[in-house]
Amino acid sequence: MAHPQGKYSDFEGLRERAVALRRAGLSRRQIRDRLHVDNNDILNRLLEGEPPPAWTRRPNAKDDLRDKARELRLQGWTYDQIQVELGCSKSSISLWVRDLPKPERKRTPEEASAIARRGWEATLKRREEERQHAKATAKQAVGDLSDREVFLAGVVLYWAEGAKDKAYSRRERLHFINSDPNVIRFFLRWLDVLGVERERLRFRVSIHESANVADAEEFWAQLVGVDPTTFQKATLKKHNPKTSRKNTSEAYRGCLIIYVLKSADLYRRMEGAWYGIVGGAARRPD
Structure with missing residues (x-):
């Protein structure tokens, strides 16, 4: 290999001195300062293959964790136990201890599964309690609604769920x-706020033909406070035996359709x- 001329012309001699200094712990x-080598590339070539002295190496912050993890693994600890004890990831633990023998299984697979299931059930119970607490807190925060608040909420509800007028199909009536x-x-509470008398309401059940229509009409009639015989003929939806829908139990009541007579003005x-x-x-307030 050709070496630079000038101050580095005696490359091999310079390398011998550099290696000697390196092995002496410099x-x-x-x-670089001792040999007056100003070129990093030259310095790299002079020290090629020579490891740095131990005192120049930066300490690894996880060395202590690694040693502790290996110690615990040799004591028979599982990855989960080591993770809880040391607060490090399982991936790191695996890198540190995977060459060590696995601890003997202290439980049968069935026992381990039962323990895991109990732990999961406790987690599900805690989550359900948190869920119900959040709902109860939000419900309590609402309090009583004024007629104006009921009116506005009802408008939003109707616009999301009710039948709407289209330019190509005039349907200016309340149909929910x-x-x-x-x-x-x-x-129904919204209609009360609007001043709609119950005599102006007509009801119909929409339900799959495989369901119990009479029971559904009885259920909805009791809910709205009318005689089921006043219901219009139910709308039956064709049953698909291969359906993937979930509302097929005995509690299935279909949908209730409410028509409001003479409601064009209310719709507008x-x-x-x-x-x-x-x-x-x-519009954002100033």
Whole structure:
């Protein structure tokens, strides 16, 4: 290999001196200053193959954790136990101890599965308690609603769930369908705020033909406070034996359709209020 001329022309002699200094424990900076080597590339070639002295190596912050993890593994600890004890990831633990023998299994697979299941059940219970607490707190925070608040909430509900007028199909009337009893109760409360008499309401059940229509009509009639014989003929949806829908149990009641007679003006008020809500929400207070 050709070496630079000038101050580095005696490359081999310079390398011998550099190696000797390295083995004597000097750092790169010390060797560079001692030999007056200003070129890092030349310095790299002079020290090629020579490991740095131990005192120049930066300590690894995880060396202590690694040693402790190996110690615990040799005592028969599992990855989970080591993770809890040391607070490090399982991937790191695996790198540190995978060459060590696995601890003897102290439980049968069935026992381990039962323990894991109990732990998971406890987790699910805790999550359910947190879920119910969050819901109860939010419910309590709402409090009683004024008629104005009921009106605005009802407008939003209707715009999301009710039948709407289209330019190509004029349907300016209130026509609402839903399967949630609480939604139906709220819709009726909204109609009360609008001053709609119950005599102006017509009801119909929409349900799959495989369900019990009479029971469904009885259920909805009791909910809205009318005689089931006043219901219009049910709308039956064709049953698909291969259906993947989940609402096929005995508790399935279909949907209740509510028609409001002579409601064109109410529909226009609802639609206008909806766009008022949209515009009002877009305007930010100063």
